[in-house]
Amino acid sequence: MRKVFPLSKVYQLIEPGPVVLLTTAHKGRANVMTLSRHMMMEFEPPLVACLVSGANHSFTALRATKECVIAVPGAELASKIVKVGNCSGRDVDKFETIGLTPLPAEQVKAPLIAECFANLECRVVDTSIVSRYSLFVLQVLKAWTDPARKDRRMLHHHGYGRFAVDGEMFRLRSRMP
Amino acid sequence: MRKVFPLSKVYQLIEPGPVVLLTTAHKGRANVMTLSRHMMMEFEPPLVACLVSGANHSFTALRATKECVIAVPGAELASKIVKVGNCSGRDVDKFETIGLTPLPAEQVKAPLIAECFANLECRVVDTSIVSRYSLFVLQVLKAWTDPARKDRRMLHHHGYGRFAVDGEMFRLRSRMP
Numbered sequence: 001m002r003k004v005f006p007l008s009k010v011y012q013l014i015e016p017g018p019v020v021l022l023t024t025a026h027k028g029r030a031n032v033m034t035l036s037r038h039m040m041m042e043f044e045p046p047l048v049a050c051l052v053s054g055a056n057h058s059f060t061a062l063r064a065t066k067e068c069v070i071a072v073p074g075a076e077l078a079s080k081i082v083k084v085g086n087c088s089g090r091d092v093d094k095f096e097t098i099g100l101t102p103l104p105a106e107q108v109k110a111p112l113i114a115e116c117f118a119n120l121e122c123r124v125v126d127t128s129i130v131s132r133y134s135l136f137v138l139q140v141l142k143a144w145t146d147p148a149r150k151d152r153r154m155l156h157h158h159g160y161g162r163f164a165v166d167g168e169m170f171r172l173r174s175r176m177p
Numbered sequence: 178m179r180k181v182f183p184l185s186k187v188y189q190l191i192e193p194g195p196v197v198l199l200t201t202a203h204k205g206r207a208n209v210m211t212l213s214r215h216m217m218m219e220f221e222p223p224l225v226a227c228l229v230s231g232a233n234h235s236f237t238a239l240r241a242t243k244e245c246v247i248a249v250p251g252a253e254l255a256s257k258i259v260k261v262g263n264c265s266g267r268d269v270d271k272f273e274t275i276g277l278t279p280l281p282a283e284q285v286k287a288p289l290i291a292e293c294f295a296n297l298e299c300r301v302v303d304t305s306i307v308s309r310y311s312l313f314v315l316q317v318l319k320a321w322t323d324p325a326r327k328d329r330r331m332l333h334h335h336g337y338g339r340f341a342v343d344g345e346m347f348r349l350r351s352r353m354p
Binding site for chain 1: 350
């Protein structure tokens with residue numbers, strides 16, 4: 001049994017990788033945005049494709065500084081994540097307004113986020129696809145996780161505030177990395 | 178509290194979009210592979226970036242025919258998905274061996290998969306990034322869902338057979354598509 005599905009909603013079927021936060025620092029000011037359009041391209045060194053449109057205030061910082069942090073929030077940060085997405089760094093200091101704690105990173109000026117269970121320090125290594133698709137290729141230079149944190153369930157955004165939390169986990173014999 | 182995380186495992190932190198199946202048809206023969214490295218690039222018309230390496234038997238078919246179907250399996254297909262990933266279309270007819278039912282698509286020669294709750298007929302619209310990153314840009318031409326299917330929980334692959342099933346869903350006020 002099958003039915004035509006609207007093309008405008010296709011992203012709800014296959015987009016939901018985990019929602020992450022992307023921080024930048026530019027002209028002495030840190031900013032943070034939500035990001036769900038990202039994809040691993042290489043395992044090691046880890047290359048990540050991420051789509052940051054020119055409409056985002058972070059776009060300018062990312063292009064100018066060629067540095068960012070991808071911070072992976074747990075499910076309990078859902079309401080803060082939505083706040084990050086609903087306002088712009090043009091207007092407010094999101095860290096202060098929303099209550100996220102920036103921490104110094106080691107290899108980039110963009111801050112880590114203390115509340116996130118993983119933080120990836122990244123450098124932009126390829127901007128040749130930016131003009132066509134707003135797609136930046138990042139190399140992860142350093143990755144941090146919180147070893148005290150056992151619950152690593154992530155959030156998947158299905159569009160307009162509908163989220164799924166990682167549920168049951170299980171293991172099968174697979175050779176796929 | 179934080180700890181350095183191995184760069185070789187970074188993909189486990191941010192990769193897990195839903196695992197999908199990708200079908201092709203080439204020289205009269207259909208094939209299917211697992212795909213978890215994909216990303217929405219545009220909402221409408223829907224553009225999807227997907228990474229199919231030259232090591233995959235489907236790579237040749239995809240590049241030659243410029244057509245495929247992305248089929249979205251529910252969590253109950255986990256063991257079949259793993260079988261799809263653990264063998265090659267070079268050696269076997271995966272549909273028959275594994276027990277997946279190919280159905281004719283409308284706009285492409287690659288088959289839909291009856292057992293999947295959504296099927297997206299796609300055309301390759303940009304191969305300029307293939308040589309550098311094995312990244313194909315697909316346009317979704319037609320999307321099908323199974324309206325009888327209410328359970329649309331997807332599978333997220335965390336590497337080497339560790340899967341998370343979509344769990345609890347909730348809604349927050351968000352302007353993000």
